[in-house]
Amino acid sequence: MQLTDYEHGVVPLDQRKNWFSIAAVWVAIGIDLSGAFLGIELAAGMDFGSALAATMLGSLLLGLLAMCTAYVGASSGLSAAMISRAVFGKAGGAILALAISISLVGWFSVQAGFFGVNAQSAFSALTGFDIPVQVFVAVGGVLMVLTAFWGYRSINRLSALAVPLLLILLVVGVIVAFVTRGTDGLTAEVTPLFTFGGAVSLVMGIFILGVVLAPDMARWAKTPRQAMAAGFVGFFFGNSIILVVALLLARVLDQTDLMAMFFAISLGGAAVIVLILAQWTTNTTNVYSAGLAFSSISPKFRRRTVTAVLGAIGVLLGVLGAVDYFVPFILLIGTIIAPFGGVYLASFLAERRAARWAPGAAVARVESWAIAAWALGILAAFATTNPLDGPGFGWFTLTTISALDGLLVSFVAYLVLFGVRRMLSQNRTVTPDAPATEVAA
Template sequence: MTPTSPATEPAQTTAHIDRDYPLTRVPRGARKGWFAILVVVAGFIFFTPTMVTGGQVAGAFGFSAFLGLSMLASLILAFYVATLGAASARTGLSTVLMARLALGRVGGKWASLVLGGTQIGWYGITVGIFADLLASALGWEVSWPLAIFGGLLMATTAYWGFKGIEILSWVSVPLMFALCVWITVTSVDEVGGWGEMLGTTGDGSVPVGLALTLMIGTFISGGTQIGNWTRFATSARTAFLVCFGVLIVIETSMLVFGGVGAIAFGEADFTALLFTMGLAIIGVLMLTFNLWTTNDNAAYAFGVAGAELLDKNDKRPFVVGGVVVGIILAASGVADAISGFLITLGTVIPPLGGVIIGTFLFVWKGRDPGTDVTRVGAVIWPGVAGYLLGTAAAAFGAVTGIGSPAVQGVLVAIVATPICHLIARALRPTVDMVEPAAEESEPVSYVPTSTGV
C-alpha cells in the first residue's frame, strides 16, 4: 500500500465539501482559536441532567463529602475527555474517524451506529423534556406540538455547523451559569449560610462507588464524542488544556449547583426546583437555551456519524434525518421508554474512547499516524480485541455492581489495546509497520496491514 499523508488524500470537489469536514481531516486553515473551542466545549458540557445527578447524590453525603466526590469524578472525566480531545486535535479527525483508524472500516461503522444512534435517542428525550417543561409553564395538556417546534428549532444551529453551535453557546452558557449561581446563593441562604451548608450530613443512602459511577456516567458517553469539536483546535496542547480546564470547572459546578438545591429544598430534579422556587418563566427560558445547546451538539454528532456510516461528505442530510426521528420519538412518547436502553448502550460507548486513547498514546505515540482514512483495513484486530475486552469489563461491572462500569471499561480498553498490538506484531514479525512521523507537520503513513484485513 503506498504511503500517503493527509495532504495527499483524495481530492474533493468544492461543491461536495462540507465545511465541517465529516470525512476528512480538518485542514490547518480551517482551525479555530482556543476561545472558540472553549465556548463550544463549555456549551457541550453544560448538561442539565448533570445537575439532577448532583441532586440525587448530595443528600446521601452532606455538602463537604459531596463536594470532594464531585471534584474527584470531574477530575477522572477531565483526563478522559481531554485526552480524547487532544487526539482529535492532533489528527484533525472526528471521533468516528478516529474509531475507523483504531478499529478498521467495520469497527468505524459500529462506532457510527452506536454513537449516532444514541445521540438521536437522546435528542428525542431532550426535545421531550423541553416540550413537557414548556407545556407545564403554559398550562397546556398536550405537548407534542411543542416537541415538533422545539425539535426543528434546535436543529437549526447544528445544520449550520460549528459556527452555529459557537454562537448559541455564547448566549446559553452565560445565561445558564447566571441562573445556577443565583440558585446556589438562594439555597445557601435557605440553610443559613455556608457554615450550615458545609455542616450538613447525609443519610448514607448511596454508596461511594455508586455515587462516583453516577457522576462519571452522566457525561462519559457524551464526552467520548468531544473530538467532533476539538478537531478544530490549532494544537493537541490547546485542546487538552481547554477540555481539562473547562470540564473541571463546569462539571464540578453543575454537580454542585444541583447538589446545593437538593440539600436546601429537598428537590433533586433541577427543573422541579425552579417551579418550587417560583421561577417557572425564567427557568423555562434559561433551560430552553441549555437544552438547545445540548441538542445542537447531539444533532451535530449524529450528522457527522451518519456521514461516516454512509461515506457521504455532507453531514446535513443526516442532521435532518436524525432530527425527524428524534421528533417522532419525542412526540409519540417513545423517547421516555427507551431511556433505559440508551443508558445500557452507555456500557459499550466508553470502551471506544479507551481504544482510541490506547491507540493514540501507545501505538501512534501521541502523533498523527498520517493514514489515509479512505484506505483503512476492514478490521484492525488489536483494536477490536481491546474494545471487546473493555466492553466485557464494563458489562461485568454493570451486571455484578462491582466497580464503575464506564471507568473500568475505559481503563481495560486503554491497557489491552497496545498489548494486543504488541501480540499482533510478535505473531507477524516480518511485516514492516511504519512508525508515526516525528513531526506533526509531516506525518507519514501508518497503515496497520499486519493487524488489519
C-alpha cells in the same frame, strides 16, 4: 453561510478556533437538564458530602480523559467517527460509527424529553395552561436539529450567548436560595440509594460519551495544546457546575423539580429563558455528532441530510417518552462506548505515525485486534458494575467506577494485543537465504 464541516477531511487552519471558544461549547453542553436531574437524584440518595465528592471526582476524571481524547482529535485532525475507521478498519469503523449514532440519537431523545418536561412545567406556572408535554418535546427537538443542521459554527455562536447567562443564573440562584432558606437542608439525613463508586460512574456516564467524541470539536482547535486546555476546562467545569448547583438547590429548597426550585426563589422567568438555551446547546451537539458519525460510514452520506433524518427519529423517540429510561441509558452508554475511547487512545499512542492515521488514508477492512480490545473493555465494564447501580454482574471491582474500568481495560488490552501481534509478525518473517547460510556454515 459556510455549510461544510469537513466531515470526511481535516479542518483548514484558517477555520480553526482558540481554546476558549471550544471550551465554552463544552461548558454549554455540560450545563444541561440531565445534569440537573442527576444532581437532584444524588441529593435524594446520598449525604451531601459524599454526593459532592463523587461529583468532583467524576468531573476531574472526565477532564483528564478529555485532555487525552482532545489531543488525539487535534493532532490527527479527524472526527471521532473517522478515528474509529482508522482504528477498527473500514467495516469495523462503520459498525462503531453506527453504534455511536444510535447512542447519540437515543441521548438526544432523552434530552429532548427533559426539555419538554421542564418547558411544560414553566409554561404551566407562567400561564396556568396545561399543554401536553409532547408538544414541547417536538418543538424543542426541531429547533435543536435546525442548529445542528448548520453545523459547528452555529453551535459555537449559540454557546457564546448561552454560557454567560447560564453561569449568572446558577450563581444567583444558589445565593438567593442560601439567603432565603439557609443551609440546614445540607445536613438533612437521607436513605442511601447509591454507592460512592456507583455515583461516580453516573457522574462520568452523563458526559463520558462527550469525552469519547471530543475529537469532533477538538479538531477545530488551533493546536493540540489548546485542544487539551479546552478539554479539561470544558469537561471538568461543564460537568460539575450544574451537578453542584442542583445538589445545593435540591437540599436547601427540598424540591425535586428544577423549574419549581427557581420559581420558589422568584427566578422562574429568567430560568425559563436560560435553561431553554442550556438544553438547546447541549442537545444540538448530540445530533450534530450523530450526523458526523453516520456520515463517516460512506462518502455518499452528506452530514446535513443525515443530521435531518436522525434528528427526526430522535424527536419521535422523545415524544414517545425516552426520558423515562434516563439512568439505565447513561449507564449503558458508559459501558459500551467508553471502552472505544481506551482503544483509540492506545492505538494513537502506539501507532500515531502509521499511514492509516492520515486523513483519507486506505485502511484494512477489519482490525480484529482493536475489536477484541473493545469487547474486553465492554466485558470488564459489565463485570465490575454493581447490579444495584445498573446493568452489570458485579463479579469484581477495579476502580469502583465501571465506565472508567471499561476504558482502562480496553486501553491496556489493545497495548498487550498490539505487542502480541507485532511479535507474531516478526516470528513469521523469515529471510530466504537463512537456511543456506546455516548449511554453508
